[in-house]
Amino acid sequence: MSSERQWRFLTSVRKAISSDPSRVALTEVHPVLSATIVSKILDLALHLGASMFAVGASAHDVTFAITRVAQVYGLKGVQVDVTFTSITVSYHRGEDDAPTTLLRVVHASSPDHAKLQRLQALLADISDGMDLGEARSTFRAIRRMPFLYRPVVVIFARALLTVGVAILFDATPALIALAFIAALSAAFAQAGLARLQVPSFFGQIAGAFVITVFATIVSALGSAGIPPFDDVRPSIMVAAGIVLMLSGLSVVAAAQDAIDGFALTAGGRILDLIMQTVGVVLGILIGLGLAQLLGFGMALPDDAVPFGSLPAQIAGAIIIAVAVALFNGAGLPIIVVSAVLSVIAILGYGSAILLGVQEGAASAFGALLASFLGILIARGLHVPSVAVTTAAIVPLVPGLTVFRGLLGLADSDGTPEAMLISIAPLVLAASIGVGLAAGASLGLYLGTPLRATLAGVAKSRARVRH
Template sequence: MPVDAREVNLTLDFCLRIGDLLMSTGAGAADVTATMRSLAQHLGLRGADIDVTYTSLSMTYQADPEAIPVHTTRQVKNRTTDYDHLTAVDHLVRKVVADEIDLQGARIELGRIISGGHRRPRWAVTLGIALMAGTITIYLGGDLRVAVLAFISGGSIDQLQLFMSRRWELPAFYLQVAGAGVATLIAVVAAMLPLDLDVSNSITANITVMLAGIAFMGALQDALTGFHVTASARIMEALVSTAGIIAGVTGGLVFASAIGVQLEASVSTGGTTLQSITVSVVGGALATAAFAYSAYAPTRTLIPVAIIAGIAVAISVLVPGDVGRTWRVAVASVFVGLVAYAVASRLKVPPLVIVVSGAVPFLPGYSIYRGLSMLAQETPSTTSVGLVALFTAASVSLALASGVILGEYIAQPLHRQAWRIETRLAGPRLVGPLRRDGGSTGASGKSTQT
């Protein structure tokens, strides 16, 4: 238990570093707060005050009313989808709480996690993103030639964004504009060739790939669990990134129209025959596994997340068509949330790895592309259709995120007996340790945000 200022400072610094890494890899503010509080209490800093926002973390500890409070802060600078580091930090937190490692050893291991890099080379990530784009076209009903086109576009987009990020350190908005623009221009070139390709599938697939890196899930989780400042920041970041995609695709469509190439949204989003359902299930499952691979998820998770996504796709396809796409996505995403908790527990990974990966096939890439292609025609009838498609994209995103989180709300109480739920916890845990009786470890307290 900390007894002097040096040990108190080391403990606070360790908790802040853990929170920084969790926040930067997509964990919700409620999970970050609960995890930091669990560590602080276990390491002897009972009653530490924690405040989490999207860009900074702070902790204050006062040993007694007469002592001078110790206040420390840390800025959250990096944003990345990195499930390798997220899983490693989650395991480290559990080891600390289980008394398997002391503070000094935990600090050394955390340093190794941060500086140790990844077990997959960067070119393998590009390959995973390209494969994700290609398999999404299969999910959408495209043929093999279009899948190859999407594969090439996806790899090109990733390498371009990586180059622009490292060379000029541009904000995400410009990276999204460039990526979406390249995807559309490659499709325009393919449409000009005598190949008879439905290139709209390729554009839709690459829009979905770029949407996968946007933290919709964390934004809605923060909004539902009372962290409204962080939720607002995350939602704004998601909107800006999506606006970048829209700007890039719109620019490409305008260029296509200027040179006389018409790109129409003729994507088939699935059918009811056994063959079409099978193709959609296989495509969605492969796309999910490819995304998880590109996000550095542990190898042991790839097959389970693919199976979960495949079942979810089958559910969405088999729901009656008159229900509407938004509700079909909602039902399928609730299933993902329901099973993610149990599967993540068996695989020893945070549930966030399962739910974000399982939601990939349902991202509204088709609705966004359809809306933009209709708006580009600039006629009253197509404009109204385009606006409806964009509103549909927004409703699908909301249904997807809220459905997954609702599934988590249902699954965790079922797993640990409803009467033992710790009412102090604001929402379901997607990251962080749980006690054996099912409650959270030190998850009391609420955010100071307003």
């Protein structure tokens, strides 16, 4: 081998192993955009991301939306910082120019999946080349959209959720009716406090207290042998109320933010989740304590109450998913998908239980199936899969297990043995909650690459046709 060939060979080997810093260009190509245009682009991207975050999107989805809008209109290297209460966007052209930085405080808001769907559709239109001026005017129209349903519809949808929970346990018609009335009273109480701008923590306490008092009265009437209360299990009423109180919490979004590396946002969501759950616990304990002071009580179930027959499980899961989708402001397509995914989740959970799997792991399996299929279906609806996954896994929320633990704590004599026996259901409920969050998050991450592959195949076929 000649010396020239040896030199070329050694050069090729060196390039394959390492890079030469002297050959790397230190300059960057920046689009020629005026400061006014840059501000308009960043303003649109920031407001779009903030609106998505306020109505239920995860921090990852918000960050992607902001950077995507900026890239489409020529801004590369945009820095985005999402926290639980604010979003910051910054763009720096180069060393000689001052950076353009915008900050927007995100006010807490209820999920609005119809608006979220419209925002995702706008993001898709922007990616397809929508003009900046048209995109800004379209966003302003979407931002002014009112909530899809009237407040009274939301209240009755929340009460409808407890009907689904009661059916899930094969409850009698009398119990279903009583659960609906109790939940309706709690929903009206919470809506009234919300109109007075009382923090939601106290709303959770009030709702749980109303349902617990209602269930205690039903238990007292049943103990007196007064029909139809003598054939009613009040513990299921409270369990349905717990599911109602916890159904609006962003468990999946919190887990997704934590896994995505948005620690501050995840921490804020988790703290909010803990506070809302503590509110439910306090409301129940206050209700039980008041009942004991007045000489009333509620019998502690000897064993965990299992789900009812398979048709009852399917019917209950569908009703719960539809109710959750309704009070989250979802349109008909999302409602239908949520109902289908809820059936898949409950069937996956039931299959795992039949195989002898522990309840927490079985719940994780059911949530994984629902979220995996949900992320594939949600792409066509232009809505984050969290919107359909959340409604699908609510039927698996361990409301009855939580109540058994709280009732045991209220009735315990304070000895260590009694406390340990009472805490055991709460530990099981915690494991089920962790399983739901982990299963739903894992399903999202397993489904994301497959969704991207399917999207690439669809685009390739579209190019071939044209």
